[in-house]
Amino acid sequence: MNAIGLLVLILFILMIFVGGNQGLKVFFGLLINFIVIFILMILINWQFNPYVVTAVVSIVILAIAIYLGSDNQAVANTAFQTSLIVVAILMVIAVVAQHFGQFQGFSTENSEELEGLSLNVGLSFSHVAMVVMVISLLGAVAEAAMAIIADLNEVIDRTPDMTSNSLYAHSRIIGGQILGTAINTLFFGVLGANLPLLIWFIRLKYSLAMFVNAKVLMMEVVTMLLGMLGILLSIWVASWLVVRQFVKHKKVGIK
Amino acid sequence: MIFFQKTKKYWFVLGALVLTWVLLRHDAIIYQQPVGQVVHETARLTQKTTDEHGNTDKIYSQRLTIKLLNRNKTVTLSNQYADSQTVTHRYHVGDQLLLDGTGKLRILSLKRDATIGVLLVLLVSLLLLYVKWRATSWLLSSLIINIILFVLALVIDINVKNANVLLIFVILAVLVAFSSLALVLGRTLQMVVTLASTLLATLLAMILMLVSLKVTANEGVHFETMSYVTQVPTTLFIAQTIIGVLGAVMDESADIVAALFGMRREKIAHHFKDYWHAGMNVGRDIMGTLVNVLFMIFIAETMPMVFLMLRNGNNWPYILDQIMNLGILQTVVSGIGIVIAVPVTSALVALIVKHQQVVKS
Numbered sequence: 001m002n003a004i005g006l007l008v009l010i011l012f013i014l015m016i017f018v019g020g021n022q023g024l025k026v027f028f029g030l031l032i033n034f035i036v037i038f039i040l041m042i043l044i045n046w047q048f049n050p051y052v053v054t055a056v057v058s059i060v061i062l063a064i065a066i067y068l069g070s071d072n073q074a075v076a077n078t079a080f081q082t083s084l085i086v087v088a089i090l091m092v093i094a095v096v097a098q099h100f101g102q103f104q105g106f107s108t109e110n111s112e113e114l115e116g117l118s119l120n121v122g123l124s125f126s127h128v129a130m131v132v133m134v135i136s137l138l139g140a141v142a143e144a145a146m147a148i149i150a151d152l153n154e155v156i157d158r159t160p161d162m163t164s165n166s167l168y169a170h171s172r173i174i175g176g177q178i179l180g181t182a183i184n185t186l187f188f189g190v191l192g193a194n195l196p197l198l199i200w201f202i203r204l205k206y207s208l209a210m211f212v213n214a215k216v217l218m219m220e221v222v223t224m225l226l227g228m229l230g231i232l233l234s235i236w237v238a239s240w241l242v243v244r245q246f247v248k249h250k251k252v253g254i255k
Numbered sequence: 256m257i258f259f260q261k262t263k264k265y266w267f268v269l270g271a272l273v274l275t276w277v278l279l280r281h282d283a284i285i286y287q288q289p290v291g292q293v294v295h296e297t298a299r300l301t302q303k304t305t306d307e308h309g310n311t312d313k314i315y316s317q318r319l320t321i322k323l324l325n326r327n328k329t330v331t332l333s334n335q336y337a338d339s340q341t342v343t344h345r346y347h348v349g350d351q352l353l354l355d356g357t358g359k360l361r362i363l364s365l366k367r368d369a370t371i372g373v374l375l376v377l378l379v380s381l382l383l384l385y386v387k388w389r390a391t392s393w394l395l396s397s398l399i400i401n402i403i404l405f406v407l408a409l410v411i412d413i414n415v416k417n418a419n420v421l422l423i424f425v426i427l428a429v430l431v432a433f434s435s436l437a438l439v440l441g442r443t444l445q446m447v448v449t450l451a452s453t454l455l456a457t458l459l460a461m462i463l464m465l466v467s468l469k470v471t472a473n474e475g476v477h478f479e480t481m482s483y484v485t486q487v488p489t490t491l492f493i494a495q496t497i498i499g500v501l502g503a504v505m506d507e508s509a510d511i512v513a514a515l516f517g518m519r520r521e522k523i524a525h526h527f528k529d530y531w532h533a534g535m536n537v538g539r540d541i542m543g544t545l546v547n548v549l550f551m552i553f554i555a556e557t558m559p560m561v562f563l564m565l566r567n568g569n570n571w572p573y574i575l576d577q578i579m580n581l582g583i584l585q586t587v588v589s590g591i592g593i594v595i596a597v598p599v600t601s602a603l604v605a606l607i608v609k610h611q612q613v614v615k616s
Contacts, residue, residue, distance in 0.1 A: 002475035004580075006467045007587045014594045019539045023594075026543035030550060030590070037554055038571075045565045061551075069543030093374075101370035102350075105341045106559065113482060113560065119341045120304045120312035121566035126340055128559050136555035139548035146544050147510075176386045177439075180394050181509055184435055185502040185545065187398060189552045191405065192499020192585070196483040196491055202406075203413045203485050209286055212368045213353055223555075225374045232381055 022071055029068030036060050037135070050127035051095075054134050058087050061135075065142045075153055078245070079145040082238040086141050087134070090230050094133040097226070103219040104129040109200065110216070129219065137227040144182045144234040148175055152242045164247045171239035182231045190224040268380045275376045279369035280351065283324035289354040290366060291321035291330070293346050301335075308568040313338045319346055321354075330360055341563065397438040401431050412486075420486065424494035428501050429454060435505060445516050448607060452508045452600040457500055459599065460592030461493065477580045482560075496585050499553075500592040503545045507593060511537045511600040519608050527605045534601025542597055546590045553589075557582040 015023035040057040044050055062083045070076045098104070104125040106114060151174045155167065162170075191198075201210070201217060211217065259266065283290040302314040317334040336343035344365065346352065351366035382391045408427040412418055432453050440446035468476065478488040514537045515530050523529075557579045564574050575583075 001471050003468050003471040003473060004475050004584055004587060006471055007464065007584070007591065010463055010467065011587055011590045011594065014591060015542075018535065018594050018597045019542065022539050022543075026546065029543060030546060033547070033550070034554075041558065041561055041565070045562060065544060065547045069547070070540065097370055097374060101367045102344065102365050103367075105339075105344075106563075107342070109483060110342075114342065114563075117563060117567050118306040118308060118310065119339075119343075119563075120306060120310065120314065120337045121308075121339050121341060121563065122310040122312040123339050123562060123566055125559065125562075128562055132555045132558050135558070136552050139544070139551035143541075143544040143548050147541065150540065172386070176390045179382075179386060180390075180397075180439055181506040183394065183398070185506045185548055186552075187401070188431075188502025188505075189499050189549050192495050192497075192501075192549075193552055193556050195495040195498060196481060196485070196488075199409055199413065199491070200483040200485050202409050207288075209288060209353060210364065212371065213364050213366050215364060215367070218367045218371055221371055222374060223552075225371070225378055227552075229374075229378050229381070232378070232385060236385055 025068045029064050032064050032068075033061050036064070040131070040135070044127070044131060045123065047123070050124075050131060051091075054131050055088075055091065058091075058134060058138055059084065061138050062087065062142055065139065066146065069142075070146060070150075072150065072153070075146065075149045078149045078238065078241050079142065082145040082149070082234055082241055083138075083141050085237050086145070086230055086233045087138065089233060090137060090141070090226055091130075091134050093229065094130055094226055097222055098126065098130050098133070101218065101222060102126070103133075103215055103222060105215075107214070107216045109197075132219075133223055133226055136223050137230045140182065140186045140227045141230040141234045143185070144178060144231040145238045147178045147182065148235050148238045149242055151178070152239065156242075156246060164243055164250070167246055168239070168243050171243065175235040175239055179231060179235055182235075183228050186224065186227045186231065190220060190227070194220050264384055268377070268384065271376050271380050272373050275372045276369055279372045281324075282368070283351070286325060286353070288363070289323050289326050289360060291323045291352050291354055291360075293319050293348050293350045293352065294322045294329075295320035296346060296348055298345075304337075308566065310566055315345070317346065321352065323354075324351070332360065332362065334362065393438055397435050400434050400438075404430050404434065420490040420494060424497055428457065428497050431498075432501060432505055436509070439509070444607075445512055448604055449505070449508045449512045449600075452512065452596065452603045453501070453505045455603070456504050456508065456596035456599045457497060457592055459595050460500060460588055461497060463591055463595075464493075464496070464588045475576070475580075476584060477577060480577050480580055492581065492585075496588050499549060499585060500589040503549055503589065503593050504596045507538060507541055507545055507596050508600045510541060511597065512604055515601070515604045515608070525612075527609050530605035530608055531601050534604060535597060538597030538601065542593050545593050546586075549589045549593075550586045553582040553586045554579070 012027055015027045019026060036057060040053060043053045063080060066080050066083065067076050152171055155170050197216060296317055296319050298315045298317040300313055301316045303311065304314060305311045314335060314337045317336060319332050319334055320329065321332060322329045334346060336345040353363040353366055354360045355363040404427060408423050412420055412423050432450055436446050436450050478492055481488040481492065511534045515534050518533060560578050561574055564578055
């Protein structure tokens with residue numbers, strides 16, 4: 001049996017054991033997102049407008065990650081709303097960063113892998129760089145939004161008669177905690193994805209100048225920074241939305 | 256005026272961004288190699304290419320007039336680029352370049368420090384606005400400690416002959432987990448429990464991976480396809496996966512432990528079963544989104560190469576097998592770590608809390 005197949009099977013069984021029905025949903029959510037990313041790559045390869053494709057696919061991926069990841073409809077709705085706003089902002093920042101930083105394509109570090117491949121392929125790798133930046137931050141944005149909204153809803157459930165100011169203060173405290181752990185998750189995730197690259201840079205004694213300018217390494221740094229910005233904005237926007245909804249809800253309640 | 260008063264903080268951020276940009280655009284003096292700025296460029300189409308897969312591309316030849324910023328000189332260089340810019344690069348007027356060579360200069364890289372610097376300052380200043388100085392400094396210092404530990408591990412890995420790579424990164428993982436959690440939670444029982452369950456879950460995921468690889472004799476796994484390899488790829492992959500999954504598992508364990516310790520404080524639960532079920536409930540809610548975080552990072556990483564292979568007429572099965580192989584494997588193993596952390600943490604906390612109650616009574 002194929003090793004990856006076996007591990008996927010183990011993951012599936014564990015998800016069912018731990019999450020039951022919800023675990024099943026999470027597993028299929030991952031599977032669907034995998035297929036959606038395939039479709040994204042096919043569409044971009046067919047030269048569809050990369051901005052439109054990325055925007056649409058991001059919405060689909062976020063919807064699947066959020067609605068199939070959570071049992072609570074109210075939490076999921078707000079999280080989805082938050083993620084859309086944040087990803088839209090970050091997509092703009094990604095385009096600007098790509099414009100100035102020119103992170104596209106491969107570099108001399110990749111020459112071994114590129115051997116024998118045609119490199120004049122008529123597909124703009126400048127667009128590909130933007131797509132990579134946006135896709136890699138989707139997960140982090142959704143996770144941060146879900147975490148803070150779930151926690152705040154719990155606070156509201158426990159003390160429904162609190163003022164909006166004290167809810168906002170709560171959101172600051174909870175937000176700070178979630179920010180710390182979420183940024184750690186992203187940080188280690190990116191490091192874990194780039195260990196060989198970092199070893200390469202240190203082993204081949206790259207100059208300090210290359211450490212802060214080289215394309216392949218800076219692409220990863222930008223991806224990480226955008227992800228962290230995404231987490232921060234996500235917490236920010238989410239707590240603002242929750243407080244706004246809470247205030248609205250209260251007014252209706254008084255009437 | 257009131258508008259400015261109210262939005263004062265944001266003007267500070269904007270000011271910091273502009274200042275960073277200006278400073279880093281004028282930092283050529285601190286570079287040892289020549290740094291130049293493109294002041295004039297002309298490009299002309301030299302060739303329209305069609306490769307054997309039917310891809311058409313345009314190739315341009317560019318003449319760049321570059322004013323050296325840390326030497327008193329202006330040079331003209333020529334540069335070739337294709338529209339796709341896979342390995343070639345189009346330079347624009349205003350771009351700053353790192354140059355190299357004695358006599359005849361060649362372009363080493365675009366200078367990207369200003370772009371990175373502005374993004375970094377944007378992140379830090381927004382962090383300061385949102386979570387205030389104290390929390391931000393905690394967060395940043397924990398990141399910096401982790402980066403230092405990480406660099407230390409890399410340096411040891413590279414400079415020690417026949418270093419046990421796995422051992423180095425396992426020790427790194429323990430230290431990094433300890434420092435992150437100690438900074439957030441302090442020296443409390445809660446921190447010890449979180450650390451223990453994080454390490455245990457990561458260890459279990461690794462064991463499951465190694466056993467699976469052993470049983471199937473690495474069938475369908477291509478460690479040799481790893482990029483930037485300078486040492487044995489198998490151990491490197493394991494090290495990479497440990498680091499990658501650590502953050503997510505830490506996040507999850509911390510959440511579950513925090514919730515269960517909250518229950519203990521409020522004395523609403525008494526039995527092993529109460530804690531176990533509560534822990535599983537908390538974990539179940541977050542595991543899906545956490546797996547997604549790593550999934551997106553690992554898959555996005557493989558994208559540029561996937562596009563290049565697609566354009567080179569390779570079919571999907573081949574690309575899945577050769578290019579996305581390790582990304583998928585890393586996602587799946589990380590997923591296993593994240594899911595397994597839920598029962599591990601719940602059981603561990605339940606056992607410890609139960610044990611304490613018995614001791615007390």
